[in-house]
Amino acid sequence: MHLTAHQREIFRQASGLILPAWRNMPDAASLxxxxxxxxxxxxxxxxxxxxxxxxxxxxxxxxxxxxxxxLRQMSPHDFRILRMLVCGAYYMxxxxxxxxxxxxxxxxxxxxxxxxxxxxxxxxxxQPKRYRDVK
Numbered sequence: 001m002h003l004t005a006h007q008r009e010i011f012r013q014a015s016g017l018i019l020p021a022w023r024n025m026p027d028a029a030s031l032x033x034x035x036x037x038x039x040x041x042x043x044x045x046x047x048x049x050x051x052x053x054x055x056x057x058x059x060x061x062x063x064x065x066x067x068x069x070x071l072r073q074m075s076p077h078d079f080r081i082l083r084m085l086v087c088g089a090y091y092m093x094x095x096x097x098x099x100x101x102x103x104x105x106x107x108x109x110x111x112x113x114x115x116x117x118x119x120x121x122x123x124x125x126x127q128p129k130r131y132r133d134v135k
Contacts, residue, residue: 007056008034013063015086024099028090037089044088051081 003011016029031037042049055078059067072079090096097103 003038003053003056006061007053008038010056010059010061010063011038011052011082011086013061014059014068014082015090017063017065017068018083018086019090026095026099028086031090031093031095033086033089033093037092038085040092041085041088045085048081048085051078052085054078055082 012029012032012034015033016027019028021027021030042052055071055075059071068079071082091100
């Protein structure tokens with residue numbers, strides 16, 4: 001299912017209200033997440049496409065904080081759907097990943113000498129025993 005330009009603009013404006021700029025993090029509306037990143041998020045969660053379209057069709061431009069507040073109060077489930085897709089699209093954006101210092105999952109191979117966690121077990125075993133009173 002494809003979103004119209006009108007629906008994408010409502011999503012963009014809503015995203016800026018849900019995730020405003022903070023410290024070194026950009027606001028969601030300025031990143032253009034309503035395009036590529038939203039499509040990727042909907043591909044991961046196709047079950048949310050129809051509810052998102054319904055939510056966006058109930059909204060008007062210009063989208064403002066009063067509409068967010070009304071949606072949150074009148075339909076918390078719909079607000080969660082919108083918020084989930086905004087956050088999912090936002091955190092997939094390369095600018096956000098860079099600001100967080102996250103470059104994606106890295107393939108790491110374990111050393112062949114063991115299972116790779118021996119140093120954690122040894123340091124834990126060297127600590128003094130700790131007990132809790134269960135009374």
